[in-house]
Amino acid sequence: VQLVESGGGLVQAGGSLRLSCAASGRTFSNYAMGWFRQAPGKEREFVAAIGRSGSNTYYPDSVKGRFTISRDNAKNTVDLQMNRLKPEDTAVYYCAAEFTVSYYPSTTLYDYAYWGQGTQVTVSS
Secondary structure: EEEEEOOOOEEOOOOOOEEEEEEOOHHHHHHHEEEEEOOOOOOOEEEEEOOOOOOOOEEEOOOOOEEEEEEEOOOOEEEEEEEEHHHHHHHEEEEEEEEOOEEEEOHHHHHHOOEOEEEEEEEEE
């Protein structure tokens, strides 16, 4: 499956951004989808995940209540709405796909075999 992210940019602290990821090449509903991010000098970390049907979502405490992941299986897209952004949210954000029969998505990046090219999000203070 091929993944292409869009929607990154520069925003002031407290602002919002919406990232989108378009998938192609495989049956989208066979994949759990995740968002991960990587800041300079840091490891790639989990940001959000959504199950195949969209019924199950997971977030780390660092973004819970501020970020929302959603998917549209008819359009083969997964979005990440980011509100109340903080400077520490600055990173390259990656969309990823996990082929799975489960309706519960993984939060571990090693379970995701397919990755987009990433989109930069910069939050100024």
